[in-house]
Structure formats: structure tokens, C-alpha cells
Amino acid sequence: MIVSVELGERSYPVYIDEQNSFVDLLKATGGTSFVVVTNDTMAELYAEELSRWESEITGLQSVVVPDGEQYKNMETVMSVLDSLLEAKLDRKTVVIAFGGGVIGDMTGFAASLFLRGVRFVQVPTTLLAMVDSSVGGKTAVNHAMGKNLIGAFYQPIFVWIETRFLDTLPEREFVAGCGEVLKYGFIGGESMFAFVEEQFQDVLARDRDAVREVVRRSIQIKADVVAEDERETGRRALLNFGHTFGHALEKMYNYSGILHGEGIFWGIRCAIDLGFEAGFIPTDLKARYDRAASKIIYPELPSKPTVESLFSYMFSDKKTEAGKLRFVVPTTIGESIVSSAVTKEQVISVMNKVFA
Numbered sequence: 001m002i003v004s005v006e007l008g009e010r011s012y013p014v015y016i017d018e019q020n021s022f023v024d025l026l027k028a029t030g031g032t033s034f035v036v037v038t039n040d041t042m043a044e045l046y047a048e049e050l051s052r053w054e055s056e057i058t059g060l061q062s063v064v065v066p067d068g069e070q071y072k073n074m075e076t077v078m079s080v081l082d083s084l085l086e087a088k089l090d091r092k093t094v095v096i097a098f099g100g101g102v103i104g105d106m107t108g109f110a111a112s113l114f115l116r117g118v119r120f121v122q123v124p125t126t127l128l129a130m131v132d133s134s135v136g137g138k139t140a141v142n143h144a145m146g147k148n149l150i151g152a153f154y155q156p157i158f159v160w161i162e163t164r165f166l167d168t169l170p171e172r173e174f175v176a177g178c179g180e181v182l183k184y185g186f187i188g189g190e191s192m193f194a195f196v197e198e199q200f201q202d203v204l205a206r207d208r209d210a211v212r213e214v215v216r217r218s219i220q221i222k223a224d225v226v227a228e229d230e231r232e233t234g235r236r237a238l239l240n241f242g243h244t245f246g247h248a249l250e251k252m253y254n255y256s257g258i259l260h261g262e263g264i265f266w267g268i269r270c271a272i273d274l275g276f277e278a279g280f281i282p283t284d285l286k287a288r289y290d291r292a293a294s295k296i297i298y299p300e301l302p303s304k305p306t307v308e309s310l311f312s313y314m315f316s317d318k319k320t321e322a323g324k325l326r327f328v329v330p331t332t333i334g335e336s337i338v339s340s341a342v343t344k345e346q347v348i349s350v351m352n353k354v355f356a
């Protein structure tokens with residue numbers, strides 16, 4: 001399957017379990033050299049894969065960075081750039097991000113900086129990266145002041161997805177990725193909502209066909225949104241459904257103890273309840289939303305969240321505008337709006353109930 005991300009001259013294909021060869025696609029780029037950026041976990045698990053690529057593509061080398069969100073920073077980006085500079089690579093270099101969202105975000109950012117920008121390819125290996133982060137061109141690293149605060153919009157030249165990579169993904173990471181899948185159910189229109197209603201359990205059970213289909217559908221939704229609003233001046237903000245709450249949770253636990261996708265599960269519950277509380281969701285849809293929300297897997301939190309602190313953490317999110325919180329709340333089936341028309345009291349009340 002191929003989904004196309006339509007961005008004029010920066011358009012690119014996303015290959016999902018395609019039969020053609022990744023190596024041939026790389027060679028067809030005409031790159032003079034190729035650098036795979038990955039982490040130590042992936043380098044060990046996929047040592048054979050990496051050595052096959054190295055043997056089949058002249059001039060391909062790997063750069064291995066430490067695994068973990070705590071290494072998603074400028075220091076690691078600088079170490080990648082050091083490696084590229086030391087290898088004396090030129091502007092026809094193609095950089096390949098082989099890993100989850102952390103590797104994808106960081107590698108894309110490094111590629112945007114090296115010699116003012118070289119081409120890069122995303123090879124996402126977590127469910128979260130397959131359905132979300134590898135598409136759309138948001139690249140970034142974290143700063144002590146907050147997550148993803150330093151970055152660039154920089155699109156890959158193609159995305160290569162093989163769902164077999166998920167076979168080695170730990171269960172907790174897989175389930176967390178389902179948080180983003182559920183998000184697409186709420187923002188992606190009737191057909192996606194129905195798919196999630198019917199097949200979310202199959203996806204959770206890692207049924208290969210269901211996983212492949214949900215990856216395709218999610219990417220199609222993301223590609224459509226990104227094609228319309230690449231730099232998030234409008235519609236793209238819908239992709240942040242559940243994220244205002246989710247990011248606050250991640251920050252509260254200092255980005256450890258809760259995974260990004262786990263925060264999204266909780267965030268979705270809060271966003272739905274806020275939709276009711278603020279009167280955006282008509283009552284006749286309540287039952288259907290509740291059924292969809294019942295699929296939420298609430299990960300255990302390291303400790304009971306303090307609601308007032310969570311509220312204050314929301315203001316450090318870069319999605320605030322002129323100091324105002326903006327929430328993505330569902331309205332009709334499969335659709336949402338971005339609104340600042342919610343009161344602090346409503347937000348606090350929702351969180352008090354959800355985190356009771």
C-alpha cells in the first residue's frame with residue numbers, strides 16, 4: 001500500500017508493507033552516501049538488517065545513539081552531526097531514521113541542520129511512529145524548559161513502513177501506540193470512527209491485517225490534514241486531540257513513568273468529558289462516545305496526579321496561544337474543534353472526576 005502526502009514539490013510516498021525493495025528505493029535517490037541513525041536497542045535487535053543494508057548499499061554507515069526520551073536533546077543531535085562531519089559527507093547524503101518517534105524526530109532535525117539540509121528517510125519501528133510521528137515533517141528535540149521546543153518542519157523524502165518490525169516491540173509500547181490510533185478515531189471522520197469501534201480489539205491483539213489497515217487509515221488521515229495545513233496554523237491542531245492533558249501528565253511525571261501514548265489515553269478521556277461539560281457534544285452522541293471511550297486503556301499512573309499542578313503544566317505546552325489554553329474537543333462523530341472557550345473551572349472539574 002502506498003499513501004501519498006501531497007505537499008507540492010515536497011510531496012512524498014509512505015510505503016506500507018510494500019513488496020518493492022527498500023534498498024532499491026534508497027539507491028534510486030542517487031545519494032552519494034547513506035547514514036542510518038538508530039539507537040543501541042535497535043542496533044542490537046536488528047544487527048542483521050543493518051549489516052544487510054551495509055553490504056547491499058555502497059557507502060552506507062550507521063550512527064548509534066543511546067536509547068531513550070532523555071537523550072532526545074541537542075547534545076545527541078550534535079553527536080550525530082559530529083559523526084556526519086567527521087565522515088566528510090556531502091550534500092547528496094541521505095540520512096535514514098531507523099527507530100521510534102524519538103529517533104525519527106531527532107534524526108529529521110539533524111538532517112535539516114546538516115549542511116543546511118540533506119534528504120532524509122523515515123523507517124518507523126514503533127506503532128506510534130508508524131501511525132503518527134514519521135509522517136508530517138515535525139522534527140524536534142526537548143529542552144529543559146519543555147518537550148519538542150527546538151525543532152523544524154522538515155519533510156522526509158519517503159517513509160518506509162514494515163509492520164513486521166512491530167514483532168519485537170514490547171507490549172507496553174505497542175499499547176501506548178494504540179492511544180494515537182484511538183485519537184484518529186475521534187478526529188478522522190465516520191469511517192475511521194466505525195473502524196475503531198469494530199476493530200480496535202484486533203489491533204490491540206496485533207492481528208497483522210488489522211494493524212496494517214489501521215496504519216494505512218491513520219496515515220491517510222494525517223496526510224490529509226498535513227496537506228491542508230503543514231505548519232499548524234489551523235486544522236493540523238486537531239491532531240493534538242487529547243494532547244493538552246497528555247502532555248501535562250508527561251510533564252508532571254518528568255517524562256518518566258508514563259509513555260507519550262499512555263498520556264494520550266488519559267487525555268482522550270479528559271477531552272471527551274470536557275466536550276460534554278462545555279456543551280460541544282450533543283447528548284444523542286453521548287452513548288456512542290462513551291462506547292468508544294470504553295476502549296481506553298488507562299495505564300497505571302506513578303502517583304495520583306495533583307489536578308492544580310496538572311492545570312499549571314498545561315501552560316508550558318507550546319500549544320497555548322497568547323497565554324490561553326486551547327483544547328481539541330470532539331463535536332460530531334469523528335470530528336473535533338479547537339476551542340479556547342472553556343473555563344478553568346470546567347477543566348479542573350473534568351480532571352477531578354477523571355483522576356478521582
Ligand SMILES: NC(=O)c1ccc[n+]([C@@H]2O[C@H](COP(=O)([O-])OP(=O)(O)OC[C@H]3O[C@@H](n4cnc5c(N)ncnc54)[C@H](O)[C@@H]3O)[C@@H](O)[C@H]2O)c1
Binds near residue numbers: 099128147170
Ligand atoms: N513528530 C511528530 O509528529 C510526533 C508525533 C507524536 C510523537 N512524537 C514523539 O515521538 C516520541 C515517542 O515515540 P515512540 O513512542 O516511538 O518512542 P521511542 O522512540 O522512545 O520508542 C519506544 C521504545 O521502543 C524501542 N523500539 C522501537 N522500535 C522497536 C522495535 N521494533 N522493537 C523493539 N523495540 C523497539 C525504542 O528503542 C524505545 O526503547 C516522543 O518523543 C514524541 O514527542 C512526535
